[in-house]
Amino acid sequence: xxxxxxxxxxxxxxxxxxxxxxxxxxxxxxxxxxxxxxxxxxxxxxxxxxxxxxxxxxxxxxxxxxxxxxxxxxxxxxxxxxxxxxxxxxxxxxxxxxxxxxxxxxxxxxxxxxxxxxxxxxxxxxxxxxxxxxxxxxxxxxxxxxxxxxxxxxxxxxxxxxxxxxxxxxxxxxxxxxxxxxxxxxxxxxxxxxxxxxxxxxxxxxxxxxxxxxxxxxxxxxxxxxxxxxxxxxxxxxxxxxx
Amino acid sequence: xxxxxxxxxxxxxxxxxxxxxxxxxxxxxxxxxxxxxxxxxxxxxxxxxxxxxxxxxxxxxxxxxxxxxxxxxxxxxxxxxxxxxxxxxxxxxxxxxxxxxxxxxxxxxxxxxxxxxxxxxxxxxxxxxxxxxxxxxxxxxxxxxxxxxxxxxxxxxxxxxxxxxxxxxxxxxxxxxxxxxxxxxxxxxxxxxxxxxxxxxxxxxxxxxxxxxxxxxxxxxxxxxxxxxxxxxxxxxxxxxxxxxxxxxxxxxxxxxxxxxxxxxxxxxxxxxxxxxxxxxxxxxxxxxxxxxxxxxxxxxxxxxxxxxxxxxxxxxxxxxxxxxxxxxxxxxxxxxxxxxxxxxxxxxxxxxxxxxxxxxxxxx
Numbered sequence: 001x002x003x004x005x006x007x008x009x010x011x012x013x014x015x016x017x018x019x020x021x022x023x024x025x026x027x028x029x030x031x032x033x034x035x036x037x038x039x040x041x042x043x044x045x046x047x048x049x050x051x052x053x054x055x056x057x058x059x060x061x062x063x064x065x066x067x068x069x070x071x072x073x074x075x076x077x078x079x080x081x082x083x084x085x086x087x088x089x090x091x092x093x094x095x096x097x098x099x100x101x102x103x104x105x106x107x108x109x110x111x112x113x114x115x116x117x118x119x120x121x122x123x124x125x126x127x128x129x130x131x132x133x134x135x136x137x138x139x140x141x142x143x144x145x146x147x148x149x150x151x152x153x154x155x156x157x158x159x160x161x162x163x164x165x166x167x168x169x170x171x172x173x174x175x176x177x178x179x180x181x182x183x184x185x186x187x188x189x190x191x192x193x194x195x196x197x198x199x200x201x202x203x204x205x206x207x208x209x210x211x212x213x214x215x216x217x218x219x220x221x222x223x224x225x226x227x228x229x230x231x232x233x234x235x236x237x238x239x240x241x242x243x
Numbered sequence: 244x245x246x247x248x249x250x251x252x253x254x255x256x257x258x259x260x261x262x263x264x265x266x267x268x269x270x271x272x273x274x275x276x277x278x279x280x281x282x283x284x285x286x287x288x289x290x291x292x293x294x295x296x297x298x299x300x301x302x303x304x305x306x307x308x309x310x311x312x313x314x315x316x317x318x319x320x321x322x323x324x325x326x327x328x329x330x331x332x333x334x335x336x337x338x339x340x341x342x343x344x345x346x347x348x349x350x351x352x353x354x355x356x357x358x359x360x361x362x363x364x365x366x367x368x369x370x371x372x373x374x375x376x377x378x379x380x381x382x383x384x385x386x387x388x389x390x391x392x393x394x395x396x397x398x399x400x401x402x403x404x405x406x407x408x409x410x411x412x413x414x415x416x417x418x419x420x421x422x423x424x425x426x427x428x429x430x431x432x433x434x435x436x437x438x439x440x441x442x443x444x445x446x447x448x449x450x451x452x453x454x455x456x457x458x459x460x461x462x463x464x465x466x467x468x469x470x471x472x473x474x475x476x477x478x479x480x481x482x483x484x485x486x487x488x489x490x491x492x493x494x495x496x497x498x499x500x501x502x503x504x505x506x507x508x509x510x511x512x513x514x515x516x517x518x519x520x521x522x523x524x525x526x527x528x529x530x531x532x533x534x535x536x537x538x539x540x541x542x543x544x545x546x547x548x549x550x551x552x553x554x555x556x557x558x559x560x561x562x563x564x565x566x567x568x569x570x571x572x573x574x575x576x577x578x579x580x581x582x583x584x585x586x587x588x589x590x591x592x593x594x595x596x597x598x599x600x601x602x603x604x605x606x607x608x
Contacts, residue, residue, distance in 0.1 A: 049350035058326075060319070061333040061351060063344070070343045072350055077328050090261075099312060099336035106316055107323070113267045115260075115286065118312050120274060125282060129274050132257060132284040 007034035009214060009235075012227050016055070016235065023053035024235060034236075039223060041238035045192060046071045053232045060107060062100035064191045073192040074231035080104055081111025082228065083194045084210050085187060087161040088112045089137035093130055095119035095144035096165075101191060105139045105165065123147035138162045138181075142170070145177060152180035164201075165189050167241055171203055188241070193234045196224050217243050249413050249459060253285045256458040260286050268324050273313035275412040287415055287457050289321050294419045298382055298406065299325045304351055307334040308358025308366055309385075310500070318357055335366060345369045355380040356403075360392045361499045361528075364535045367399045375400055384408040386497070387489050387606070388426040391530040399533055409487055411466040414456045418485050423477050427488070430481040437485055439471055446471040447488060489606040496606045498526045498537040499582055501568035505603050511565045515558065520546035521595055524604045529584070537583040539574060542591065549590050559588045 007013075013034050016024050027044070028037055045053070050061065050072035059076040085108045086092060092109050094116045096102035102118055109116035117133045119126035126144070130151045137160045138145070145164060152159070159181040164174065169186050178184060184201035196213040199205035209215045214225040222241045226234040262270055268289075275283045299305070299322045309315045315334045322330050333351050335344075349371055356363055360383045367375070378400045386392075388407060396405055409418040409429045417437075418429030431437050435454040442448035450470045454461045473484040490496050496503040503526055512519050521544040529538050541562070550558065563575040563586040577583040 049346075051350050051352070058328045058331060060323075061331055063333070063336070063339045063347060065339075070347065072333070072347050074331070077323050099315070099338075100334070102312060103316065103319060103334050107319070110268050110320065113265060115262055115267045115270045115272060117272050117284075118316050120312050125274060128282055129272075129284050132254070133272065134258075 009034050009225055009227050012229075012233075013037065013235065015229065016233055019055055021053065021055050023048055023055075024233065034225075037236050039218070039236045039238050042066055042068045042071075042192075042240070045073070045232070050074055050232065055229060055233055056231045059231060060104060062104060062191060064100070065098075066191075071192075075104060075194070076231055077107060077111065079194075079228065079230055080107045083108060083189075084198060085165055085189070085195055086139035086163040087137060087185065088114060089160050090114065091117070091133055091136045093117040093119060093133065093135035093138050093140075093148075095126055095138065095140045095148060097121075097141055097143045098191075101141070101165070108139070119144065119148075127151050136160050140164060141166055142174065145174075149177075152177065155180065158182050161185060163187055165195065167239070169205060171201065171205060174201060175203075190239060192232070193224055193226065193237060193239070194230075196226065196239075215243075249461070249464065250283050252459045253283045253413070256286065257284055262286075268320060271313060271317040271320055273317060273412065274311070283413060285413060285457055285459070287317060289317065289324070295321060295416075296325050298380070299330070301355075302326065302329050303354035303380065304331040304333070305355040305357060306348075306351070306353035306366070307332060308356060308362040310337070310359065310362065335362075337362075340365055340369065342369065345371060348374050352377050354378060355382065356400075357382040357384075359383065359385045360388060360396075361386060361535060364392065364395055364399075367395075368534065370399070376402055378403045381405045382408070384410045387487070389528050391528050392535060393426060395530050395533055395535060409485065411452070411464075413459070414452065414454055414461050414464070414466075417452060417454075417466075421477060421479050421481065421484075423479055424475075424484055428473070428484045428486045430477070430479070431483060431485055437472065440465075442471065450485070450487070496524075496526045496604050498539070498568075498606075499528065499535065501537065501572075501577055501582065503539070503568055503604055507566055507568075508603065511562060514565065515562070518545060518547075518550065518558065520544045522603065523595060525607050526604065527607045531584075534581075536581065537577070538587070539583060540587045540589070542589045542595075544594050545590050545592055549592060555588060555590060559586050562586065562588070 031037055046069040056076050059074055062073045064071050064073045085105050092114055094102055094105045106116045106118045117129055117135055161183050162181040163185040165187045167190055186199045186205050187195045188197040188207055189195040197207040197209050199207040212227045216223040220242055222239040222243045224234055224237045224239050270286045270288055273287045307315055307318050319332055319334055322332050354377055381403045407420040408416050410416050417435050418431040421430050438451050439448040440451045450468045452464050469488040471486050475484045512522050523542045525540040527538045528535050564573055566574050568574055574586055578585050
């Protein structure tokens with residue numbers, strides 16, 4: 001009966017506590033209950049080298065350039081595939097201003113057995129490439145989507161889906177893209193956490209947490225836990241996103 | 244066969260591109276730069292040949308330093324596939340190169356670096372002495388390994404072995420270096436046929452290759468480089484070596500991220516038609532301490548009296564400010580950024596000797 005009172009993530013917390021890497025153990029001290037665990041945030045990731053908060057080997061390492069500072073973030077390739085960055089299609093295009101985000105989302109396509117068109121940084125080249133490959137869906141950020149607008153206007157058919165991956169959305173500026181896709185997904189994500197909530201595009205998007213993601217609202221801020229063991233697990237992570 | 248033939252075939256391949264289920268990771272869509280015409284978008288098949296498996300099949304943390312995202316993806320995907328996810332790969336972007344990266348390089352501690360020599364050298368300025376000593380392998384491609392580059396590599400990464408690949412953006416890997424061969428010499432892949440077109444007395448001519456790659460039949464294709472073939476009895480068992488001597492220099496030269504285009508030099512020279520009759524450009528890289536810088540030497544034939552030293556100086560300044568070597572920056576701009584050394588100009592009243600090929604731009608080591 002005692003177990004029934006445990007938070008569903010408690011076994012995951014215990015697993016992390018028992019791991020040889022002590023990034024979380026050092027921060028948690030003697031606190032054992034999930035709901036009482038101290039919060040972590042970007043400052044912890046910036047202060048602690050990735051080599052000291054690595055719970056899994058291998059994979060893609062990204063440079064995350066945040067306003068608070070620069071740090072490394074690691075992702076196992078299979079974990080990238082488990083993210084909800086896009087919707088699987090035959091000819092996806094991946095277009096991000098940040099090169100690291102672009103590589104990660106392209107790897108997501110490969111994990112789903114599709115060959116993505118990875119847009120080059122130069123928007124003129126990206127437009128040229130999109131036309132050549134006859135892309136059928138987009139995984140992108142808002143800035144890159146804006147640059148691809150001329151391609152969307154020229155197309156004779158709608159894209160099956162545009163997935164916009166970001167930490168903030170402005171529906172009033174994204175509304176102009178609605179005629180060019182069957183659906184537009186807004187995917188709430190941070191570079192170091194991956195995706196954690198999604199919503200269909202609307203005037204007032206309502207985000208739903210993705211599977212394996214637990215979102216608490218503490219003092220008006222989203223605090224995220226992902227229940228899968230990641231290269232650096234995300235446990236009670238302050239996202240900096242107001243909600 | 245020229246580039247337009249490749250473009251037509253590539254469009255056809257791309258239109259019908261539909262990889263079989265389970266094979267997506269064997270392909271990367273790459274776009275050539277378009278330096279010599281319209282960009283080519285092509286599905287490049289990532290063949291896992293034994294040399295790449297040997298190079299990338301280990302667990303060494305690897306730093307990737309290429310410019311085009313498609314090329315970065317090509318390397319990342321190959322490494323993830325060959326090493327089956329065991330390998331840690333950090334694919335660096337130009338915008339990451341700032342003093343803040345030093346701490347992250349120390350953290351990542353790459354043992355292997357792959358990329359363009361000039362990109363690697365740029366990043367290496369931010370390596371601590373400890374991080375430099377950890378590097379054991381440098382796998383480079385896309386640029387000549389000049390003595391200046393090799394000298395900086397040997398002092399910057401004292402424990403690193405240098406291996407290189409001769410690549411063509413449309414056909415992929417053409418030839419691989421060998422520890423028994425000198426720099427810039429390669430053993431061609433078994434399925435690539437190479438001939439030297441119109442060789443001179445020293446056997447130097449334009450490289451012409453034939454191969455079946457990425458669904459395209461490359462037949463008598465000119466990748467744009469000069470070279471010569473050597474018959475060798477290499478201890479590795481191979482009997483042929485291709486020596487690559489750089490871009491043919493007819494139309495453009497790549498220099499540390501800048502592109503020197505003949506048409507741009509022609510345009511700028513035409514602005515000084517009352518002074519300059521003809522010109523030649525020599526481009527090279529020189530080691531400036533542990534930094535590699537580009538050197539542009541403009542030789543001119545004046546159509547009258549030699550200008551005064553003051554006028555020569557003024558010409559050099561105006562010319563450097565006129566010639567664009569990136570879409571937005573001139574020679575003078577890159578000199579100010581420290582990428583290039585100040586433009587050197589030589590005036591002569593003697594016309595240039597007329598040769599078989601009118602090579603205005605030349606890359607020298």
